[in-house]
Structure formats: structure tokens, C-alpha cells
Amino acid sequence: MVKLIAQTACAGLLPKTIGSVTVTEVDAGQVTLIAPHKGQQKAVSAALKTSVGVGFPAPNRSVGTGPRTVWCGKEQALLIGAPCPSLAGAACVDHSDAWAIVQIDGADTVAVLARLTPIDLRANVFKRGHTARTLIGHMTGGITRLGAQSFEVMVMRSMAETLVHDLTQAAENIAARAQNAG
Amino acid sequence: MRLPCPICGERDRREFYYQGHAGLLDRPTRDADPQAWVDHVHFRDNPAGETRDLWHHEAGCGAWIVVTRNTVTHEVSGAVLAEKSK
Numbered sequence: 206m207v208k209l210i211a212q213t214a215c216a217g218l219l220p221k222t223i224g225s226v227t228v229t230e231v232d233a234g235q236v237t238l239i240a241p242h243k244g245q246q247k248a249v250s251a252a253l254k255t256s257v258g259v260g261f262p263a264p265n266r267s268v269g270t271g272p273r274t275v276w277c278g279k280e281q282a283l284l285i286g287a288p289c290p291s292l293a294g295a296a297c298v299d300h301s302d303a304w305a306i307v308q309i310d311g312a313d314t315v316a317v318l319a320r321l322t323p324i325d326l327r328a329n330v331f332k333r334g335h336t337a338r339t340l341i342g343h344m345t346g347g348i349t350r351l352g353a354q355s356f357e358v359m360v361m362r363s364m365a366e367t368l369v370h371d372l373t374q375a376a377e378n379i380a381a382r383a384q385n386a387g
Numbered sequence: 388m389r390l391p392c393p394i395c396g397e398r399d400r401r402e403f404y405y406q407g408h409a410g411l412l413d414r415p416t417r418d419a420d421p422q423a424w425v426d427h428v429h430f431r432d433n434p435a436g437e438t439r440d441l442w443h444h445e446a447g448c449g450a451w452i453v454v455t456r457n458t459v460t461h462e463v464s465g466a467v468l469a470e471k472s473k
């Protein structure tokens with residue numbers, strides 16, 4: 206019997222610390238895309254809340270920190286970090302291992318991300334628990350604020366290396382500017 | 388240029404794909420007069436002033452939206468989900 210070795214999307218690429226910013230991979234565990242059928246969102250949310258502890262998120266929001274749900278498009282969300290319960294009113298698709306998810310922390314995190322995405326990341330606009338589907342460089346992905354200087358960025362797994370490359374380059378540029386200024 | 392997605396809020400134009408005039412939503416019936424189909428497929432007005440266009444929030448929520456803008460002043464005055472625009 207062949208023994209396959211499970212590898213995360215960013216294996217061998219992360220963690221990295223560049224200037225004031227640290228990039229680490231998030232091993233999300235089980236991930237399921239949930240798309241409630243028409244008119245079923247409330248029922249699906251209630252069922253999720255009962256079995257996983259978090260409901261279906263409003264647009265541009267994420268809910269929970271252990272098992273969590275992250276909005277990821279019109280009438281769609283990802284359930285992360287818990288097995289998907291049986292949901293009669295929704296289409297559920299296994300996305301485990303389908304995403305490259307990284308966490309970025311540090312003083313210059315917003316400055317680094319601002320080089321890659323067109324959305325407004327200022328703390329008074331994009332708060333903790335806010336999430337956005339947007340562009341990250343040339344890729345479509347998701348950005349979620351976890352804390353004052355902490356964000357999660359996710360793209361499809363096939364683009365893991367590009368994501369790390371783009372984040373590294375942006376962080377190096379910001380770090381170089383800080384060094385020159387000092 | 389920024390477009391007001393009804394789901395995501397005001398977003399950069401780069402996140403959107405442009406499809407064309409919102410009249411594309413008014414598809415003639417299958418047995419309509421051939422001239423109606425010729426008009427639908429080939430002919431567009433070229434208004435000086437307000438017009439409504441279909442955009443896809445491709446790098447965002449994935450919704451099709453109808454954006455109202457002014458071709459003279461470039462003002463973008465609003466947007467609704469295409470599914471609710473009729």
C-alpha cells in the first residue's frame with residue numbers, strides 16, 4: 206500500500222518574518238463551502254448554530270474563532286475547522302485542502318496588504334470580523350481582519366506560491382522603505 | 388473609478404467585468420420577430436447622459452449588477468442587483 210504524505214498548501218514556503226511582519230500558514234482543517242438554497246438561509250443558519258455553534262454569516266462578515274463561518278460570495282460561506290453537519294436546505298461541497306490560508310501579523314500589515322488589494326483596510330472601515338472577497342495582486346481571494354494588526358488571506362491552493370511571493374515582495378518593499386527612512 | 392456593489396459596498400473598478408448595456412436583460416422571446424433579435428444582439432443606443440450598464444462583480448461577491456452612470460459627467464449614481472432590476 207502506497208503511503209501518501211499529506212502536505213499543506215504552503216509547506217516549505219512559510220513561516221517568514223520580514224521587517225515588522227510575520228506570515229504563517231493557517232492549517233484550517235476541514236473546510237466546507239455552504240450555499241443555502243433559495244429562501245433557506247435562515248433555516249441553514251439555525252441548523253449550523255445548533256450543531257457547530259456559529260450561524261451563517263452576513264455578507265462581508267465572519268463569525269466565530271474556533272469553528273467559524275466566513276462569507277465568501279453571494280449567498281455562500283465557508284465553514285472552517287469543523288465537520289459539516291447534514292444541512293437539508295443547502296448545497297455543501299468539501300473544500301478541505303482546496304485553499305491556501307495564511308495569517309499576517311505585525312505593525313506594517315496594513316501597509317503590506319494595501320500594496321496588493323484595492324479595498325479600504327483602515328481600522329474604522331474594515332473591523333475585526335469583517336471579511337472581503339477581493340483582489341490580492343492578480344488573484345481573487347478573501348481577506349479577513351482577525352485583530353488590530355492581524356489579518357487572514359486566502360486564495361485557491363494552486364496559487365499558494367504566488368500568494369507567498371506577492372506577500373514577500375510587498376513586505377520586503379515596506380521593510381526597505383522603513384530602513385531607508387531610518 | 389469606483390462602483391457601488393449592493394452587496395459589498397463601494398469597490399474599485401478592477402474588481403468588475405463590464406458586460407454592456409442593461410438592455411441585454413430584456414431578451415426577446417424565442418418566437419419574436421427576427422428584427423427584435425437583430426436589435427437585441429447588434430444595436431445599442433449611444434446616449435449623452437444617463438445610461439444603465441451590466442457589470443459582474445467578478446473579483447468580489449460574484450453578483451451581476453446594473454449600474455446607473457452618466458456618460459457626460461461620469462457620475463455613477465447607483466447600482467442594483469440585476470435579479471432585482473426588472
Ligand SMILES: [Zn+2]
Pocket residue numbers: 392393394395396444447448449450
Ligand atoms: Zn459585490
